[in-house]
Amino acid sequence: MKICDDCFNDVELKGFIVSQNQIGKCDICDKFEAFIIDIHEIFDFIKSLMSNFQVDEYSNNTPLVKFIQKHWSFFRDVETGNKILSPILNDINALIKDINTSVKFNEDIEYNVGYWDSLKHKLKWENRYITDIYYLTEGELGWDGFFGSEVTISPSDLFYRGRLQNIADSPPYKNDEMFSPNKYVASAGRANPSGIPYLYLCDNIKTVPYEIRASYLDEISIGTFQLREGVNKTIRISDFTEKPSLFLGAEATYDVINKQIKSTLLKNRISFDLSKPMRRYDSELDYIPTQFICEFLKSFIGVDGIKFRSSLHTEGNNYVIFHQDIMKCLEVDRYTINKVEINAKEHILFRL
Structure with missing residues (x-):
């Protein structure tokens, strides 16, 4: 055939x-x-x-x-x-x-990828600071081999970060005010623990108002960021947006394909949790698993940040930079939100 x-x-x-x-x-x-x-x-x-x-x-x-x-x-x-x-x-x-x-x-894949849910439960409710890294890596699950997909940041790449203005008709924030708060006041985020600030950026300026939850008539400052001059190393970003190929060669073995499947499924689950917007009644405990995986990537994979899809604006991606001093803010512009469109989905199960 x-x-x-x-x-x-x-x-x-x-x-x-x-x-x-x-x-x-x-x-x-x-x-x-x-x-x-x-x-x-x-x-x-x-x-x-x-x-x-x-x-x-x-x-x-x-x-x-x-x-x-x-x-x-x-x-x-x-x-x-x-x-x-x-x-x-x-x-x-x-x-x-x-x-x-x-x-x-098969059961091997189901268990390996499903362990993410088990790990989330353990980190939130059992052992938060001491986890069996050996079991996650070469000891059993091999997760350290699942994050090989990376992108790099070049000096010409532009990124954006927004802040809500706290006084009407005020000038935009200064360049140095567009970075993350210092470690003494940095609150917990989806990727960073309290006291360890990471820099959250978008690669599409239109994504920024969605990510900072801007509302109608809000005034916002949006800073444009770029890699700082003098950074003399390759900035490696773990990519959670890639759509990997399943075909790995005409003679690809079971083990090779099995690893690719596990990697794809695990990263999809983590990406979903990274992208999931926090609701005002959610607990900061829900941040802990994704904070852990970022620490894992920073310490055991050695990357400088992560890239994942925005769930609030499908045209953009989010970046988290672990060490914000490698970036510089080029300029800050002020905007006013003049249109907001909200769609709602009825929960039929709760209809009276």
Whole structure:
């Protein structure tokens, strides 16, 4: 069976197919003059991938391809994925024989990624300051190998940070007033513990009013930030926004794919908690797990900050810089919020 690059969304697999430089007709989508490979060329990869799933006996809503698409959009669409996998599941001796079988990740993955929820509970309610780092890293879970995706900050990159004005019609804050408060008054945040200030920035100026919860007619100062001159090291940022490829080579082993799956799922869970806006009635205890993971990344991975998506403004990303003295504030401008739009969702369960 010949398959073409257009049958997949996975960037790495598409590139692999094109790199083989074989032109022909695709047996899946019937496209002529397409870049194709024989399905047998990726049998080892598919077999290793399938070994990371198990039958979900308690659900009938997660058939194989739909489950894969939910997490990676690996195939062009569900129908295409079914056409590719259906005739070969028996050939690769997979435990899952039918594409209509509901699946979940195997127990190893479920436990490893699910430990994030266990850890959150322990940090909040049991042991806050002493945690078995060895168990999290090379001892058992291998989390120190899951955060390899990084971006760097270049001197030309611009970032933004906002503050609400506390006096009407007052001038904007001064440049040095746009940094985080000093350690003696720094309160706890999503990433930083009390007394350890981190610098929270956005890469899109339009994201700033959302992140500081600005309301109608509020006056705000927005500072523009850049890497300070003289910083003589590469500024490494752990990236929680990346959409990683699932295809890691035609001969990728179970262990390689298993690690990629764990990394993707764990980072998605942490990213969700990092992005989750705090409500006025939430407790600062909810900050503790994400504060821990930032400390873990700073101390054991050695990065200078993190990048994660804004849940309040989908066009922007948030950055947390662990040592704010590497940044400088170029200028500060004042804005007035002249429009606010609020949408509400009814909770039907509580309707009287």
